[in-house]
Amino acid sequence: MGQPIRIEQATKSYNGMEALSPTSLTVAEGEFVSIVGPSGCGKSTLLRIVAGLDSATKGRVSIGTRVVDKPETDVGIVFQSPVLLDWRTVLDNVMIQAEARKLPRDLYLKRARDLLGAAGLDGFEGAYPHQLSGGMSQRVSVCRALVHDPALLLMDEPFGALDALTRDQMMVDLQKLWLRSRPTVLFVTHSVQEAVFLADRIVVMAPRPGRVEAVIDVDLPRPRRLSVRGTPAFNAIVNEILRHFQRMGVIRDDEDDQSTPQDAEMAL
Numbered sequence: 001m002g003q004p005i006r007i008e009q010a011t012k013s014y015n016g017m018e019a020l021s022p023t024s025l026t027v028a029e030g031e032f033v034s035i036v037g038p039s040g041c042g043k044s045t046l047l048r049i050v051a052g053l054d055s056a057t058k059g060r061v062s063i064g065t066r067v068v069d070k071p072e073t074d075v076g077i078v079f080q081s082p083v084l085l086d087w088r089t090v091l092d093n094v095m096i097q098a099e100a101r102k103l104p105r106d107l108y109l110k111r112a113r114d115l116l117g118a119a120g121l122d123g124f125e126g127a128y129p130h131q132l133s134g135g136m137s138q139r140v141s142v143c144r145a146l147v148h149d150p151a152l153l154l155m156d157e158p159f160g161a162l163d164a165l166t167r168d169q170m171m172v173d174l175q176k177l178w179l180r181s182r183p184t185v186l187f188v189t190h191s192v193q194e195a196v197f198l199a200d201r202i203v204v205m206a207p208r209p210g211r212v213e214a215v216i217d218v219d220l221p222r223p224r225r226l227s228v229r230g231t232p233a234f235n236a237i238v239n240e241i242l243r244h245f246q247r248m249g250v251i252r253d254d255e256d257d258q259s260t261p262q263d264a265e266m267a268l
């Protein structure tokens with residue numbers, strides 16, 4: 001089960017330039033929060049601060065009762081590109097996390113195989129990264145981030161490089177994996193639809209220097225099916241988010257007002 005995150009007035013400046021304005025956010029244990037915002041608004045910066053990979057210039061972050069002041073260990077991170085080790089098999093790439101933490105090998109081998117199966121990678125345990133598609137590699141990196149059962153999962157545009165159909169499958173697979181162990185998740189994406197499909201709540205960020213513009217509840221039952229995207233309740237949330245971006249001038253309707261939500265997503 002996940003750990004709660006408390007971000008209190010976290011600010012980040014680089015060389016005196018503010019990249020992240022004071023940002024506060026509380027995430028409940030086991031909650032899935034998506035973060036959407038324009039490029040350069042500080043999403044990756046915020047994730048790095050929560051992971052303890054970077055420090056806030058002001059303010060603080062706590063996970064559970066601990067203040068984050070060094071790289072977290074009870075965390076799984078998935079980046080935009082999968083960063084697998086070429087010379088290790090799929091199974092051994094997933095096992096890196098267990099090895100680094102000196103966890104019992106037999107137990108975690110079983111867990112790694114189990115996760116790979118749940119992610120649709122049965123039969124690929126012995127394959128090498130060059131034998132995988134982009135989507136399969138990214139699935140391996142999601143399994144690697146989850147194998148040690150971290151309290152916290154941080155994902156920074158993990159599906160950004162994948163085609164639309166593969167992204168759909170990844171969303172469904174991620175939801176399934178998350179429902180099994182319910183880590184607390186911060187998920188950064190440029191896709192408003194992806195954010196809504198996955199999240200319990202959505203954080204809408206304002207342009208640089210970033211800050212939290214709005215937090216929106218996603219009250220749709222789980223497990224969610226891809227067809228939820230056609231429902232009025234889903235589209236109402238997507239449109240609410242897009243209205244925030246329109247109001248902030250991040251996206252603009254064409255004068256003849258023919259632009260679609262898909263066009264608007266391209267602008268993010």
Ligand SMILES: Nc1ncnc2c1ncn2[C@@H]1O[C@H](COP(=O)(O)OP(=O)(O)OP(=O)(O)O)[C@@H](O)[C@H]1O
Binds near residue numbers: 038042043044045
């Ligand atoms: N190491 C750094 N040194 C100086 N400036 C930085 C550094 N890292 C980030 N920045 C600046 O901080 C701002 C926020 O960067 P960040 O990578 O967090 O944005 P982002 O929201 O993740 O953008 P994207 O959606 O394009 O990934 C940017 O304007 C960037 O120029």
Ligand SMILES: [Mg+2]
Binds near residue numbers: 043044045156
């Ligand atoms: Mg980023």
